[in-house]
Amino acid sequence: MFSDLIDQFRQTYQNKYLTLSEFSNILDQYARLDIRCDLDDNVKEQLYKFIKEKQQNVTYCALETVIIEFLLQQDVIQPKSQINLDSLGKCARKLPLDMLQSITNDFLLQFKNFYKLVANKYVSIVDYRELERLGKELQRTIKINSLEILRFIQPLVDNQSKVKIDEILELSNDLEKLLYEQNRRQSKGPETKRPIALDQSADDNHYTSEDENLKQNNFISNASIERKNLTNLIYQQTDLIKQKFINKAGLPCLSEINKTTQCIEALIANLIKEVDVKTKKIEELIIEKELTSGSLQQFEIEIQNKDQQIQLCLQDNDMFQSQINQILDQNKELKIQLNVYNEELKSITRLETELKEMQIENKNNKDQLIKMNKENSRLQLNNKSLMGIIEELESKSLQNKDVDILKKSLEQHKEQINELEIKVDDLQIQIQQLEDLNQDYEKAKEGLEQQIIELKRELTYYKKMLENTNIENQQLRNSFMPRTSILNSQQMNGGGFGRLSKMSIGGGLTSSKIFIIGRNSSQRVSSIRGNQQAMYGSNFNPLEEIQSVPLKIEEAQDLDDQNPDQQNNNNKQIQIQSRIGARINLKYENSIVEAIKEENEDKEQVFTVSQKPQENQLLQQFDKFLGELGTKNLEELATDSQCIKIDENILYYRDFLGIRDDPKALEYLKLEKNIYKQIIQRCFSDGVYRIDAKGKKARRILFLTEHTFYIFEGEKKPGKLSRSFPLKNIHTLIFSEASPVICCIKVAGSDDYLIETFKRSELNSFLTEIFASYKIPLFQVEFISQFKIKFKGVKDEIPISQVIKKQTNQDQGTTPTYKVSSKQGLYSQNMGWLQIFKKKMFQGDWQEVFVILTNVGLVLFKKPGDAEPILFISFVEAIVIKNPSFETSKQYIIKIRYENCDSEFVFNATSAILLDQWHDAIQNAIIEQVKQKLQYMVHQQKQVVDHRTQTMMDQSESQNHNNKLS
Structure with missing residues (x-):
């Protein structure tokens, strides 16, 4: 019924401006079908003025959007969070509280992108x-909610209808601070706020239900009231008759009267239904009459x-x-004029190139002049x-008067002078060669000194590990525990189905197994089934985990602030360091193994007689347990009551690069x-x-794990560890107000x-969740545009403006990366x-690109x-x-192909979660x-039909006019 009424109004009021009377009439028609559309006359006038101010005229489409989006959503009750007004900024205080309470992360991102564009x-x-004009264009093309942003x-609009851009930036910063405070308040006490909101929503629903009941009681028809009055009169008369005719003679009369009353009641009910x-x-005829009268008036006005x-x-x-x-x-x-300017630009560029060449020649000539002057002086x-x-x-010669002898001596001296000059040139060449060798020796000396420092660090590290x-060995000697107790209390790495599972060996002890569900669970179960006998044989030693795993994680060396020459020297020295580290690790492991064997031999000599039958029974039970476990199917494990199910979507929720299964990441996760x-280890990448x-x-x-912050070198996969520190040492996060992508992490x-x-x-939400779960004091978050940074190797702190200025000088006039990236982020969140x-000709190659998803296609860049x-x-x-059929070793593949041609594009994502996100986003865009294409075709067809009907009407009017004239 409601949809039919909407279609009628669309047909009647299409391409027409509404008056106040028509506006109120439409609202009254809506109110007959839905009580929530019943408004007072003052409210109708205010709503009409509001739409007229915003769109200059009132149309039916505007009225329909207002009714659907605002009036029909009155029953939606959202829990309101308390806002501290003292913590708000100047710009945020100008906004009402209901707008501040409806902020989300997506809306804040759209607001930032809108600010960057402006x-x-x-x-x-x-x-x-x-x-307003820019917002309408963006809402039509990019699908940004620009009306909510406006x-x-x-x-913030002043008396001259103008807005300052700096105030928009302050408002975005205030909204980000407010959103951060709300998230932090929810992480501290979400349980205390829920029942209050539920009570409020229940009270509001109670009041609305009472109002609806009152309105329904007011709309009871007069026919039902008359029917009740008639029945009451009939029952009163029957009671009087019963009192008068108590004797047996009056009983048949009473039966007849009752029959007549029942017939009368049936007739009355039928009449009431009719x-x-x-x-x-x-009522339907009245509505149709009003609609037809309105449509006739509208047709006349349209003509x-x-x-x-x-x-x-x-x-x-x-x-x-x-x-x-x-x-x-x-x-x-x-x-x-453009042709003239182009010619002038060509001449200017030619002159600039000639000037540069002349400057280079002048420099070379000056250097040659300096050299020639030195040679002249010599x-x-x-x-x-x-x-x-x-x-x-x-x-x-004057004294001796021997001219011939002097000439000969002069010639000899000249020859000697020439030979000396040649020797001097040779000596200069040798000096330059020696200087080059000296520089090479100094570089080699610096590299050797650095190697010595690193070796010293490794020695200190291994000394601590030995301590x-x-x-631990002393603790083991003091405890002097038998082998069975160690077997019952030791955790076995890789036991059961999953990482860090615990299994007990013995009849009276309970066993808890872990079964991982989610992505790649079947592969892991099959790999565990195949390697059970290899992992756990009859000669099982629970102390192998202590031998193979180090007991302490040292903080890695910070390599981010080294010069590129030093990084190259470090890359050259990796092979030497790896050999030295392998040699030291072998010695260390052998020493630990020998110590543990000696302890075990001492213990076995004492407890051999008493524990041999017990150990044999335990090993038999353990082999039997593994044999039964290998025969179970995946479905049986899923329904097992002793199995702990873990959804791996929790683990991969913020693993944006999909490096959780990388060997280096697994190594550090195993240590922690x-x-x-x-059992559950959340991470962020x-x-x-x-x-x-x-x-x-x-x-x-x-x-990031739940305890440590790791930083690796590399682009696709983690390479060398550059830096690491515990998460609890983070005391401040600084978010730059000048750029939405720059972040500074301050570590104690x-x-x-x-x-x-x-x-x-x-990153901020992940850290707040970890700190809240472990009940660690939360770090500070600051939103400032100017701050100072403490770099390694620099005594004084450097302001951020100076760093950005150096970056722009290196780019030589090009726009910085974070500005262009923020512009690109405006068009899509993906x-x-x-x-x-x-x-290629015989084979193909994979190339990494930076991709931005828009509503019309994918835009590819070499880098952000x-x-x-x-x-x-x-x-x-x-x-x-x-995941199409494509011959490659990659796992997460997406293919885009076209219906009318053979061209196609193949992409590979870094993880399964990113594969699903990209696939869903591209599919939704298509x-x-x-x-939109179908809507456009329908709109064109409607325009053609309207044009034909208009021409037919014009022809008929012209014929009627000619007939009248004739």
């Missing part, structure tokens, strides 16, 4: 009408409006043609010495498992850019760590790294921050396939595009 397009002040910006049917028909529009269009046509001619003339002039000194020798010889093992004895004191960037991988007793990440809020398959994309993949007539 800040890049305008300078400092924007007109509010421009913002509701938050509207209180009356109700007739009243319903009358008048169309006549006026035709006249206006004819008047405007001439004006538009004159304007088009003027624009064409201006376009020709602009083309001529030759002048040689000439002076030679002139002195010549004068002495001339004096001697810990000695202490043995230390903290945990993300690819970031590390920024150093010089403003240089480098790709890093963050891997260590240097700060400056990164650029797209998942800043996810973006990240994927691998694309490139076909590039202004120009390398490829665009359209969604027109596209089909997305998850479906949305197909829906």
